Amino acid sequence: MNAFLPFNPEQRRGLRRWLQCAALAATTATLAACGGGGDDDDKQVPVPPPTPAPAPQGLGELLHAERLAGGASITPRVISAALAEDHSKVPEVAPRYSVSTWRLTYLTEDKDGTLVRASGLVALPDKGANAASPVIGYQHATTFQNDNAPSRKLEPAEPPIVLASLGYIVVAPDYVGFGESNARTHPYLQAHPTARAVLDMLTAAQTWRRQNAVADTGQLYLVGYSEGGYATMAAQREMERSGHPLLAQLQASVPGAGPYDVQATLDGLLQRVQDERPEIAWLLKPGTLRHLGSSLRAEVRRLLMRALLPGDADVDYDGRFIDLYLADRQDELKEFSSVHWGWTPTAPVYLFHGRQDQTVPFAAGLSAYDTLAATRGAPVSLQECVRTQPSGHLQCVPEYFTYAIDVMQRTSRGL
Template sequence: MFTSAAPRLSLIPLLLAAALSACGGGGDAPAATPADLPPDPPVVQQGPGALLSGAFVKTLSAADITQALRSPDSKVEEGVVPRYDVSSYRITYTTTDKHGVEVMASGLVSVPLKPAGQPSPVLGYQHATTFHDAEAPANKVEAFEPPLVLASLGYIVVSPDYVGFGASKGVEHPYLTAEPTARAVIDMQVAALHWRRQHGVADNRQLFLAGYSEGGYATMAAHRALHQSGHALKAHLQAAVPGAGPYDVLETLDEQLDRVRKLVPVLGAAINPGFLRHLGSTVRDEVRRLLLRQMVPEDGDVSYQTLFLDRYLADDRDAITAEHSVHLGWAPAVPVYLFHGRGDLTVPYSAAESARDALREAGATEVSLTDCTTPKFGHLDCVPEYFRFAVDRMGRLARDL
């Protein structure tokens, strides 16, 4: 989020694997009986959530993943051994774009190869900001990528590419717009469940949501949508672990604008939305360009829709609150484990504080915020610790790992 050096989670999956291996996962959780299991959502044949296709991509053995994690680039500690071979499948499904128009999207389903009939919990993994289509989950199916590493430790991992990537490349990615972001995640979950039923892939009806940076935002957007709509998957959801996301978009942009103001002092007081809206479009466009420079690299090949930024520069704070921020107007009924670094200059720590406080004030009783303790506390610095944290929190509740 807001950096030309966007988080490359594939560069640090080592600690993810280490934490998963060390955690062991859910051994003390009692097994659910059929009567305890929540019902599945209905199969969608047409419209958002409809499964369009599924195609096998590759199978990687636990040894393959272990070897990749131990490569010089991954910097993995000795002794980390994934537990399962993993088969991955690219699925396409129907969701909606920023205008509510149906569009074909894609994503990756990574399945741990367990004994026949043995179920697994489902993990919705939402990826961080990237500006390159080749880095979308269904396009980058490599042994050291988080979806495959997580699956090798026992989760069925469902990873949406998001609109604008994969099958929907060329469509503008609705960046930090709550409704289409949530839809891409939820519709992928529904389509992936349909695919699992078709292919006899057993899950235990436990669902977890996790992601870092934009993935944290997408996690909270989807969680809120499940909660507010009463979607059938709400009963499956056990916990969400959003890391370093810009949940409060106004707070995030206020902090980012302050950074631009310091970087370009010549603009001074002009860099203020309340003042900018009275100026000509030329000045607003220059400020917009400066803000985008903080976000989009020159070699990116994905088109980003920046409605939130245009509204911010027009000082339309009500619209940002209503359509972009994801922390207001709801009280989650399952644990939300927020994680953030106080020294994060990409997504401000105050965005996590604002989310924690708003959710608690709305009546949520299981919302916590854990600080990154990694030296420097920066956005990228904290990614490995986030994964250790997320796997620990999910592992306390997950069964059948």
């Protein structure tokens, strides 16, 4: 007799079965199904199927969609009346469709590459079932108030609403730092997170359209003025470099008055600082700024930021590009911020800029034109703001939208 197992063979077999069942129960929560031996112990213990792991969340994933404006559409009559009263952005046009509005929440990256929730607007022309529309990726200009983000500002004279009333599906990211991500810093003039916010919003909007049977013509246009022009070029560059799935749909981009070449932009703004502070103007020369003392550098930084941003902003702007500029780290600034270099367009680029622009110097647009045209890719052009005088930054906005609408209507289907 075994001194350590004082059981008969049948008892030992039952004990082994019970131990095996108990071990299984530890991971399946079925301990109550285990018996102490006998015929019932030979029955197979049911094991529930494992719970599927949640799918990993990724860039461009659609998280949520909600109808805005209380579910009501904005009618052509309301849009026309608003444009008659205020056409400081979009010129007076003839709206054709009522517009319904939606806020999408999606995933993109912030300035540190962290996955974050962001938001944006989809403005949809009310055409009826199965009527297809071309898509505009609209990038808004620099704004300093969260309430001016597209998914929060639904005034009928705003560009996304007006463009949708002409027959386009308009997709407008709020950008990181606005809307859903207002608690985060806005990565101002940072190439990668700017491009990601645009492309991930376009991807989420495409998912939403497919889920809701909203037809499009397979045509995509990218438009935007000022920071929106910068974001437009950043997005096209990223599409071209990465072979993004939406690249096949891109018909053209129309970047207006953007600081694409950030070095050239800040060199131009430095001239404004020299004019404001003539007593130190002789010290302020590109390429020698790193020699400034800390207090003087801080003052120059403040003046440059003021030239770009007002003091009443309720959005936190990341100004690292200015720090790179003041340190004369030109190669790093180019890699970090400038979007006019390092790519060849396969879709036409229609640049627009005014020579008297004091906010984003004309030199930035000219640099982008020269660089992109030299690649000998798709056609690149630079349309000057000529019908508006003076051809300043804000003054040329309506002329820009007239030009952009004309460019898109040359090839758009389904309007």
